Amino acid sequence: MSPIAFGSLERLRAGFPALERGAYLSICDKAILHNQVRAAVETFLDRLASGTCSRVEHEVLVNASRARFAALVSATPGEVAISRNVSDGINAVIWALDWQEGDNAVISLDLEHPNNVYPWLRLRKRGVELRNIPSVDGRLDYEAMTGALDGRTRMLSCASVSFAPGYRADLERLGRAARARDVLFLVDGVQSAGILRHDFDAERVDAFATSTSKGLLGLYGYGFLYLAERWIDRLEPAYLSRPAIALDNDDASATGSYDYQLQPDARRFEVGSYNVAGAYAADAALALLDLAGAERVETHALAVAATLREELAAAGLAEVSTATGPTEASHLVTAGPLDAGGHGFSETPWVEALSAQLTEAQVVHTVRRGQLRFATHFYNSDADTRLVLDVLRSWRGAA
Template sequence: MTHATIPFREGFPALRNQTYLSICDKMILHRQVRAEVETFLDALADASASRTQHETRVTACRERFAALVGARPEEIAVGRNVSDGINATIWAVDWREGDNVVLSLDLEHPNNAYPWLRLRERGVELRSIPARDGRLDYAALIGAMDDRTRVLTCASVSFAPGFRADLERLGQAAHRRDALLVVDGVQTAGILQHDLHAENVDVFVTSTSKGLLGLYGFGFQFVSARCLDRLRPAYLSRPAVASDNEDHSAMGSEAYRLQPDARRFEVGSYNLAGAYAADAAMALLAQLGAETVEARALDVAARLRTGMVELGLPDVAMPGPAEVSHLVTAGPLDAGGHGYSDTRWVTDLSAALAEARIAHTVRRGQLRFGTHAYNIDEDADRALDVMQTVRRAA
């Protein structure tokens, strides 16, 4: 553990009384993040800051997120969550009957499934490619695209079984068809490194409620300059309109122009508490460095994954070199669902882990863990000890 990691870990009160291996479910708050939210609340209570002063935090966290994912600040819109970003993207495309979307519904979270399914109402075809052993079938996905494909979409890491997608390969294939690569990045943002331009991503959406260590109801939508002018937002409000006056209550000309950048996707007032939290959280991540964050999360995940294999747990998801992520899963895929499993040993292990105050989840019937930079080797060892005890008693 690096010297920089020690105060980072110590800043999370939740880690005092539990082993938290569930960033794939939700964040835990660092003391400095909570303090910044309280700063915002104090300013509201005292009426000591103007809206413009508060919004400097929006600008700051926009810049921090851009730096984190290899983007430019003007390519980042501030929104609420993945659902907002996906829907905003979908309804900004000029769909024509007979167009199609290529995806793998088997591997998508419902929030990156239902919005695309609704396009059937407009005569858009969904070409869903079955997963292969819990993995994207790259050859089939690429082969399913044609000249009427408008979008190829996937998650940067599947929420189960937790394999990382080869975005660069998918983006290259999409661009050959003049299609967009749209990515649900909530499982990786703030944990695994991204260079969205190098990865050929056109749209990347996330919230701050997982690896970015912020609040619910605040998120980001990256829109590459490459495709910006191909998208016309369905919703429009004052922040999305270009004007010499930055006062959001000031009406400009009726002959309005959209913002020249991703801000055209921003709607209404910002979640300012979320901006304060995101700014503070990403400052902490920047102090550690993206390389350190990823390395620490992957090291602990690898220790946990290897130990589970050594315990003889069936169906431990074993990623290839390009698929490795901070998620670790075990158990038959889809033998159960959200929060439950039809597999007895998964249920038994989950109950024992919960009793030992080791945070985890069950998703698609699988036992699931997720690591971050605050995790240490001892966290993995403690979970393995509990699982070993249960297995020996079985």
């Protein structure tokens, strides 16, 4: 594939057709496609259409995307399995542990996306106690979470950034407490992956599940599951097929010894054929993110979000998500009462009315848990904030 020969954020921005329509402040919902990512997928589709695909080439792309993701999060490729999405990764980890009756897991269910809730609820059927720690003002209660860990705790879980109200979790604080008790710390990372920086060693994250369908700027149905090397041999995957087995040949249709060995690394969690279109997209998108530079992406996305947050609060919008600590602010900005409404609707009249005006003005955003929700990436700028404020002013003027 030809290298992407440009570097500045401005030039990268020009490759997103969606941005010609207005402001895209909805990466927390789904990615927009960059022309280079689309071209990569089209290359695959052309080969599929012409019957010229090759399995070897597919594996090259899968492994390239794996290596790029590993580099992004300071991991080794052997610690990254290809998965389908967050749910796939979370369920794979949960079902791989040898839970014993009376073990427990700690989580704050009311802050999690449903896809990081049901896998845990199901564990109760296996005699596992779920220690559900209520959130406080839309935030994790760190004291209570770490205080709930004991000698029978096997896993601790949270989202790196909640889907609403959008605060960033202090992973290191939880990770340190988990590590001290040999508890597996499993993170739903889809809101931060590709936008906020991660260093799983420093954060003491043991497992991290993400899809590429948001900040990683790829497709649905392709994701990454990070598993720290120290855990790999302690986990027995629930599903098995050819990619998970260590064989000394490259023959994809040969079964080796019936006395099989699992892959020595995270590939033991891979099941069946890959979503190859997703691999082409992820490889191209990760190349773009690499060009943009992880530090620049994070700094930029956080700065634009901070300005939007400040301006909305200054304009008198109620309950704008304001960080209380240095690590709490994310690239998500929410406004309005939490849980007065749900997915795509609000019981707060001004949220509904302003959301309708924003949509009319081509400001792509969402309503989640009843709140107005925006999120930034490297392609956003203060011009997007100005557009939101213009809509707010004209809506107020007309009201």
